[in-house]
Amino acid sequence: MTAVLRIEDLSLGIRTEDGLRPILDGVSLEVQRGQVQGLAGESGSGKTITGLTVIGLEPNRSEISGHIWLDGQDLLKLTGSALNAVRGAKVGMVFQDPSTSLHPQLTVGSQLTDHVRYHLKVSKDEARDRAVQALDRVGVQGGRATLARYPHEFSGGQRQRIAIAIALACDPAVLIADEPTTALDVTVQAGVLTLIRSLVDSLGLAVLFITHDLGVMSAVADRVAIMRHGQIVENGLREQVFTAPTHAYTRELLASLPGAKGGLESRADLARMFPDGGLELASPEGLEL
């Protein structure tokens, strides 16, 4: 299998008054067609920056090295209109909170058609047809009437479905999903995860799925990469990472979770894991507080 998106030795630092602050350190990842590559880690590990860098949304004053290959192009070399031609057309992105990522004052229809018309140079009518199809694909009913409605008229789960429809309206090969279900209730999350998985299986979409929630990761990902301090410490098939992790950090991460293999199942487990009542701030592997 060939990778649709290949991140190669990506390093990123942010220039500050005290010199270069390292954020990413030699990150390499591949996302295959029809596959969900998970990227998990705790806050500050660099997982979100990795996703943003792919679509050229890295923070200001960044210094970047490495390559991000898509379709034979190195995205890091692209600027201006060449980069715009990729964003939204070849790579779609879904963010955590659809109530901020969707524009509150624009109808769903215009948010779905604007970039379709920009990228695909189609007529207004054709763009609307595509938009209705895109909504249909993510399970938002109502056809053309839906296009005239505003984001606030929808529930959180439906808004995230709309955000996914927008990201996929131009049929990109790659979807970057950054904590797409974190703001949702678990019962709603279940539906969105099922949707993403079915899009991967039916369209052959390649997804880079970023989340801190290893339960969610276990549900949707084919491969799981664990990130810490800007480095990928472990990357393997889902089952291997969850049941036979090779890195001590992964093992410790799993041990601290309810429901994981060897994880917390009862108050007795808590007492065993935190013999001093939860006082200590960090564990040997440095899970920090």
Next chain:
Amino acid sequence: MTEPMPVISVRDVHVDYPGHPPVHAVRGVSFDLFEGEVVGLVGESGCGKSTMARVLTGLVPRTEGEVEFLGESVEALGIGRRPVELTGIQMVFQDPGSSLNPRRRVGSQIMDGLKLAAYRERRRLAELEDLLDDPDLPPLLTRTASRSLPDQPKTPAEWLERVGLDAADANRYPRSFSGGQRQRIATARALAAQPQVLIGDEPISALDASTQARVAYLMSTLAVSQGTALLFISHDLSVVRLIADRLLVMWSGRIVESGPTEEVWSNPGHPYTKSLLAAIPAPDGAGRLPAMPESQADFDAPPVIH
């Protein structure tokens, strides 16, 4: 033997928020909280669990029903300072970044809690003196009782050590701590007031997954060790069930299921609880998509009490 007296008693509480039409956030909730127990109140957004937390502290007025704290009614707060009797109910909020005062050193914020405890203790002593003349002695447990136990920390520095931080951290400001550390500070401030009741409103939701269980455990052990009843409100059942003695499951403004944690977890009786449990993705590497609720039609079923 007489029945133990609940520290908090909630009877048929309704809360409506004004609007067109009004929002019925809570529709008839009743439960008791007893000394030294940990009760998990779980449910999804909009179920009314945070409104319940606010009703218990008087931050939100109730439309109907009764909330009693040690036998006396908890009224909604006005614009003034909270009556000192009610400071026996303390709260830890979701985001310690906004609940701690960014412009005050953490030591002085913990001192606020200690002062409340001392103030209530003084009130209690004054009450006791009055009582010496009273032939009909009322119950010993009163709302002004502080719970100063012998081994409790007496200074902010000692409280910081109690929650795993350094005594020297008392001079630092909230911004120099991580989220988990700030939540420890918020817990110390709340427990320093020696409350009879501690309410945690999503206190671990803003923390990294690996620290959630640790902070939840710390809160529950500290509360239980000083006899404080802990009402732990969360949408995340998988952590709550590790620390709670009892669970209350809320849906659409009502408690749809309640009972000992293990029974609710392993043998859910209400259709909503079943859906909620089935939707939790387990980090087991099995690649199983969580189940979606098929319909909400049967969620209106009568509550299940274990």
